[in-house]
Amino acid sequence: MVDELISISNGLGDMGTSIIDVIPVLRHVPYWVPGAWYAKYAKKYRPKAKSLMDGPFEEVQNRISLGTAEPCYLANELETLQNKGPIMEHDFRRLKMAAFQLYMAGGETTSSTLMMFLLVMVHNPHIQKIAQKELDEVLGHKRLPDFEDKDSLPYVTALVNEVFRWKPVIPLGVPHTSMEDDIYNNMFIPKGTMIIPNQRYMLSDPSTYHDPQSFAPERFLPRPDGYGEPLPTSAFGFGRRICPGKQLAEGSIWIAITSILSTFDILPLRDGxxxxxxxxxxxxxxxxxxxxxxxxxxxxxTTQHASLIEI
Ligand code: HEM
Structure with missing residues (x-):
């Protein structure tokens, strides 16, 4: 359902580029007015969005009443609220929206980042080997990595950061609006201006990153081993609306990449x-x-690595 809804929103074009983003008052135009294609689109797909919010929520509520609910974000939050007293309608709504957002915002971004990692590994076997050597020294081919290993794995951690920098999966971020008149670099930006942050440029700005197009984990290692370049924090946005899943994303991608690299080789196909x-x-x-x-x-x-992942 989520994948379907994501492809439906893809059909609306890039974030911040719809006619409603440019002329917000148009959101009040009813769907039957000629030319209001976006309102027709919204009317057509609203039931799908609603069922995606309601369905999983009701499922968790059912399981709670049957006593079969697994611990999860919704089950935990519902329990906390119940312990505080009667749950209000707006609490239900807030929880449904939050749970819906978690998967919508977290699933595609995380899987796209892991695909970027695989792509860059096939193209850079020498980097893969350096990372595997560091992992082997720490893990001794005997176990999978864990978060406690992070300080002992500086190169692999730099590699994870380079995946975030090299091809940010949300290159133009999410549009923001200026809340006050502002002046930036001698340019006047009136209150209410839509601002599209060019995160991709920020992360490949040659005045910050040397040879920015190349995939080079060592850029994040401190000098003299590396170049001590700044971490790619802007991949997660800015200010009050910065990605609230940042720590979760960094953690899950770190553990996925270290686990994959320690146990698998990522290789190109071969021709005849x-x-x-x-x-x-x-x-x-x-x-x-x-x-x-x-x-x-x-x-x-190796077969030894295969046995580590066969549970
Ligand atoms: C590689 C992984 C991820 C990347 C690169 C990423 C990036 C971003 C960016 C650039 C924004 C816009 C921030 C802004 O407005 O300035 C954002 C917003 C958001 N992200 Fe992530 N994200 C990732 C993973 C996740 C995960 C795992 C979750 C939750 C489980 C998540 C939840 C959200 C939510 C709810 C918002 C909207 C926040 C708001 O508008 O207040 N993200 N993310």
């Missing part, structure tokens, strides 16, 4: 003559950016 066939650097650009296709081989490094 045994030459590597690299996936193209082409991207689907919608709400997020992700590789168009990713033909590659993901293979356990």
């Amino acid at each position: 003559e045994g030459k590597p066939v690299l996936p193209t650097m082409e991207f689907d650009v919608h709400l997020t950016v992700r590789p168009k296709s990713l033909p590659c081989i993901i293979r356990p490094r």
Whole structure:
């Protein structure tokens, strides 16, 4: 359902580019007015969005009443609210929206980032080897990584940060609006202006990052081993509305990348003559950016590594 809804919102174009973003008063125009295609679109798909918010919520409520609910965000929040007294209608609404947002905002961004990681690994086998060497020294081929290993894995952690920087999956961020008149670099920005942050440029600005187009984890290592360049925090937006899933995303992507690299080789396919066939650097650009296709081989490094992942 979420995937379907994401492709429906993709059909509306890029964030901040609809006619309603430009002339907000048009949101009051009814769907039957000629030309109000966006209102027709909203009317058509509203029931789907509503059922996506209501369905999983009701399912969790049912399970709670049957005593079969697993611990999860909704179950925990509902329990906390119940313990405080009667739950109000606006609490239900707030919770439904929050749970819906978590998956909508967190699923596609996380999976697109992991696809970028796989793409860049097929193209950079030498970087993969350096990261695996560091992981092997810490894990000794005997176990999977854990968060306590982070301080002992500076190169791999830099590699994860470089994945966030090299091709940010939300290149133009999410549009914001200025709340007051402002002056920036001698430009007057009136209150109410839509501001689209060019995060991709910020993360590949040559005055901040040397050779910004290349994938180079060592840029984040402190000098003299690296270049001590700033971490790619702008990949997660800014200010009051900065991504609230930042820590979760950084943690889940770190553990996914370290686990994959410690146990698998990510290799290119081979043609009839045994030459590597690299996936193209082409991207689907919608709400997020992700590789168009990713033909590659993901293979356990040894039988010993395979046994680590076979539970
Ligand atoms: C690689 C992973 C992720 C990236 C790159 C990312 C990036 C972003 C960006 C750029 C924004 C816009 C911030 C702004 O307005 O300045 C945002 C907003 C948001 N993100 Fe993430 N995000 C990621 C993962 C997640 C996860 C895992 C969750 C939750 C489970 C999440 C939840 C949200 C929510 C709810 C918002 C809207 C916040 C608001 O408008 O107040 N994100 N994210």
